[in-house]
Structures are given as C-alpha cells and as structure tokens.
Amino acid sequence: MNDKIRGQLATCKQRIVSRLRPSRNHRRRRRGPEFGATNIHYEMSDRTQAITCGGIGAVHMLTKRLGLAEAINERLGLFKVHRPYHESDHILNIAYNHLAGGTRLEHLELLRNDAVYLDAIVASRIPDPTTAGDFCRRFDGEQINVLQDVFNEARVKVWQEQPPKFLDEAILDADGTMVETTGECKEGTDISYKGEWGYNTLMISLANTGEPLYLVNRPGNRPSQELAAEYFDKAIDLCKTAGFRRVRLRGDTAFSQTEHLDRWHDAGATFVFGIQACHSYCKIAEKLPPGAWKTLERPGRKAAGPSRARPQNVKQQVVEQRRFKDLRLAKESVAEFMHRPTACSCEYRVVVLVKELEVHQG
DSSP states (O other): OOHHHHHHHHHHHHHHHHHHSOOHHHHHHOOSOSOOOSOOOOOOOSSOOOOSOTTHHHHHHHHHHHTHHHHHHHHOOOOSSOSSOOHHHHHHHHHHHHHTTOOSGGGHHHHHTOHHHHHHTTOSOOOOHHHHHHHHTTOOHHHHHHHHHHHHHHHHHHHTTSOGGGGSEEEEEEEEEEEEOOOSSOTTOEEOTTSOEEEEEEEEEETTTTEEEEEEOOBTTSOTTTTHHHHHHHHHHHHHHHTOSEEEEEEOGGGOOGGGHHHHHHTTEEEEEOOOOOHHHHHHHHTSOGGGOEEOOOOOOOOSSOOOOOOOOHHHHHHHHTTOEEEEEEEEEEEEEEEOOTTOSSOEEEEEEEEEEEEEEO
16 A cells, blocks of 8 residues: 555544534534535446445456466366366356355356456456356365365465464364255255254364354254364364474363373373263262362453443343243352263363252242
C-alpha cells in the first residue's frame, strides 16, 4: 500500500469518526428523524467498478506465492485432457465461491456473470455449476487424501513464516460432527443414534489457528473415535515437519484410546483427553485422602465494556413458579492421581473433578 492510498484511508476514517461524534450543533440543526432522505440518486460509472469480495485478489496472490495451483495440478491428476480447465481451476473456483459468500455450487453462476470478479482473478471464464458438480464426482477417498496433503504442504510454508513463538506448541483437537443430508442417493450415508441421516465427519484441527487439517467422512452411525488415532499420527508428523517444538493432543472421552497413549508418549506428544468415570476410576478417587482435594475456582468472565447491573433472570422465575426440578452447582473439587491403564505400560496423570449439586424444586 503506497502513501497516497494510506492517506486516503486515514482521511475517510477521520471523517466517519467526526460524523459519529455527538454534537450539540448537529442536534439543533437536525429536527426530526435521522433517516431524512427524500430522494435517492444512483450513478453508474464507466471507469470505476466495485466488487463485493474485495479481498479475493489478495487470496489469489497468496495461492500463487505458495505454488498451490501447480501442486494441485501435479499431484491430483484427475484429467487426461484439459478443455479448458485444470484441476486447480475447479478447486480454487469452489473455494473462492465460498469466500465470496456462496453456500452452494449454484451460486457459481452469479460469479460467472460478474465481469468485475472475473477481472479481479484475471479469468476469461470459470466453470459453471454443472461442470463443477461433475468434477466433484470424480473424487474417491484416496484422491481426497491427496488433496488434503497438498493443502497441508502449503500450510507448512505459511507456518514457517510466522514468528518463532508460533512454533512453540501445536495443539491438535479431534472431534466428530454430524453433517445431515436430505439426499436419498448419497453414498455412505447412514442414520445416527439421534435419528439423523448423514455423515459423522471426523475433524482433526490445529487449535492455534482453527485450521482443519484432516476431514474424514464416515457413515452417520459410526463412533466418534473411529480412525482418529490414524489421523492423529498424520497430524503429529505434519506438525513436526513444520518445526513445532511440542505437540499436544486434545479430545473428549471418546478419544481417550488407551492402546495408543504409549505410542504418542514415545513420539514426544502430550495429550489431554476426557475419560469416562468408570467403576475403577471412581474407586481410586474415593480412596484419596481428604488433603488431596482442592476447591476449584473458575475465573470469571471479563466484560468487554463497562460493567452494568445484571438484568432479572426471567427463566429462573419460570422454573420456580412451575416447580420444576432445579439442579444448581454448589461446589467443585479437583484432585489427581497416577494410574496405568490396562493397555499401557506407563503411568499417566488422571485429574478428577467432583461436582456437588443442590436440588431445588419450587
């Protein structure tokens, strides 16, 4: 950005600040509603053109700098003949559609007819929704994994350009999420325990930035932890390749697969998993001495602005009037002990949280 544009932006910002500042003169001069327009005039310029997704050019320059298009065309190989589109044209077309506010392939037709958008990415034309749908149907599971590897190789280049502190620790989160579908001809779809049809998608993400590193489509009736260990291993290797000095794994109780803990420990990774309160763990916790327990004090929420009086709790009034059973948290206590799971050869720290509840009714 040159000095001229920087000055123009600063001037515009100063004008809007002055316009929003309360002024007695403004109040005296304006009598009546603020929305006081009586007639609106529209002008169309031949020299100046506008675009709703102004950052699309910067995103395209980033993909060029990372060599993402070349890597996609070299590694994917879905087409034998390019008439005229390459694999990267289709993939970037779908990604840019999302960045431009599109939510489905049909919205590509709006971008195809937007001359300013086409000029911004220097394209004479882009694939239409039908052609994009045909391209998506060419993929199988192996090719999807290849495409994810291409994306992750580009991510490594971005991570390595961050400040040194960024590479101190990579926090990897695993979770399963239900993606519903109303289609009756979707291959691999199934019904979940909640009665929802769709896919139970596994996601391995980098919590530092919120980037999804791996997505795995599974039928809707599969457990959350299925294939999680395999993709955790791949994510650990990816982060070590990028230069992260430490790697931490996180997940809920479904992902505490004890048969893999020793392998992750030997690989230098740490992990924080929820674990179910089964009978053996409860028995150990009950035998802990009273001095092992500490009251858990959770930090309060910090208000973004100035503090104000808390409004009346309407929901609590309804609960009391209708004499619903009301469970209230009275106290939280925490303790810890070392334990070696049956499938492990090492001991690991187990943190126990006990909640004391008060039962009210009416």
